[in-house]
Amino acid sequence: MQKHDLVFMKHFAQLIAALAVLTVILIIGAWVIYDRLGLHDENPVRVAETNARIAPVAGVFAGETGRSAMLAAQEAARAAAAARVAFEGALDGALIYDRVCAACHLTGAGGAPAPTAAAWAPRKAKGLETLVANAINGFRGDAGLMPAKGGRPDLTDEQVRVTVEYMLDKYK
Numbered sequence: 001m002q003k004h005d006l007v008f009m010k011h012f013a014q015l016i017a018a019l020a021v022l023t024v025i026l027i028i029g030a031w032v033i034y035d036r037l038g039l040h041d042e043n044p045v046r047v048a049e050t051n052a053r054i055a056p057v058a059g060v061f062a063g064e065t066g067r068s069a070m071l072a073a074q075e076a077a078r079a080a081a082a083a084r085v086a087f088e089g090a091l092d093g094a095l096i097y098d099r100v101c102a103a104c105h106l107t108g109a110g111g112a113p114a115p116t117a118a119a120w121a122p123r124k125a126k127g128l129e130t131l132v133a134n135a136i137n138g139f140r141g142d143a144g145l146m147p148a149k150g151g152r153p154d155l156t157d158e159q160v161r162v163t164v165e166y167m168l169d170k171y172k
């Protein structure tokens with residue numbers, strides 16, 4: 001063998017050895033990752049056995065049409081529930097004021113605070129939270145009776161709150 005053949009053989013052997021070491025490192029690395037992820041816990045036979053044990057004893061199969069009918073009924077019930085909230089739940093103080101509160105508050109009917117800053121100044125002094133609570137729960141003062149939610153129980157608390165905020169902003 002010539003000298004450069006020997007050199008080649010030596011380098012080639014070193015390369016093979018390095019690749020072998022790399023292979024071992026990769027195997028160990030893969031094993032560690034596999035172990036960390038705990039993938040080997042999922043024995044498919046065990047999983048099938050467990051599923052069989054915890055399966056419900058009986059089920060109702062309504063068929064595909066039954067299922068779509070059920071979903072349609074759920075959807076209709078949701079729509080009906082939304083419709084029971086006044087103004088489709090709109091958090092629009094101006095709209096609610098005009099449609100509900102203005103009936104008394106625009107004219108001062110029954111002792112409602114008139115739509116002026118002067119009439120609202122002493123109310124404001126009570127603080128927003130008190131006014132909101134009184135508007136939600138109703139309030140009997142010296143001037144008259146403020147019905148709960150202005151007589152519209154289908155208003156949400158949040159809707160009454162934005163309306164009171166709107167009124168306070170309007171009459172400042």
Ligand code: HEC
Binds near residue numbers: 145
């Ligand atoms: C049926 C008439 C009527 C309607 C409708 C009405 N109110 Fe009133 N409201 C009153 C009267 C009367 C008072 C004054 C009560 C008092 O101080 O004696 C009042 C007072 C208030 C006060 C002041 C409460 C306080 O603690 O001083 C707020 C806030 C208020 N109303 C908000 C509203 C809102 C918001 C609406 C609409 C969702 C509304 N009101 C609808 C009659 C009405």
